[in-house]
Amino acid sequence: LKKNLLQHFGLNYRNFLRTTAIFVDDTKVEPIDPLFTTPGARMFDLDEDRAQAMDPISIDVKDKDKPGAVTGRLSVRFASFPVTFASIDKKKVASGKNANPRLEIMRQTKGIVFTRLGRQIDVVTNVPGLTLQNNDRYWGVEVDFDPALDEEFSITTSKQRVGVSDRIWD
Numbered sequence: 001l002k003k004n005l006l007q008h009f010g011l012n013y014r015n016f017l018r019t020t021a022i023f024v025d026d027t028k029v030e031p032i033d034p035l036f037t038t039p040g041a042r043m044f045d046l047d048e049d050r051a052q053a054m055d056p057i058s059i060d061v062k063d064k065d066k067p068g069a070v071t072g073r074l075s076v077r078f079a080s081f082p083v084t085f086a087s088i089d090k091k092k093v094a095s096g097k098n099a100n101p102r103l104e105i106m107r108q109t110k111g112i113v114f115t116r117l118g119r120q121i122d123v124v125t126n127v128p129g130l131t132l133q134n135n136d137r138y139w140g141v142e143v144d145f146d147p148a149l150d151e152e153f154s155i156t157t158s159k160q161r162v163g164v165s166d167r168i169w170d
Contacts, residue, residue, distance in 0.1 A: 036051035072149040116166035117146070
């Protein structure tokens, strides 16, 4: 339970852990960046392999009722991982006893990671026009959105899942 909570909180609250401490059974939660591009985050420098960050982008979401007005903004980060990224022995495939701890995070976040104001809400695997396969864990995309866009992401008061609107996909 402790291991799972440390990992869950480390992923979901990664962007807040620089300024706020969370503890599980006297162990401080460390941030885990699912794109593995944040120095100091857990597993960033697990070995010599590094994730390759790509230039982030910002997308202004236009107001559907007021032409020219902006409702909110999407901030998107991208990364790719070398084929040896999740292997202990870099000459062998990452599976079984040869898988390092990154593989579990890569499996959990295979798809598009959505955060709202920096807190991870959901990982969407049902992406229009894309069928995810095992090798798709070797890239990462994170989309952070403003609360003003909650309706476009079907955010409820519990903030536990994301339902991306067709307008956002477009």
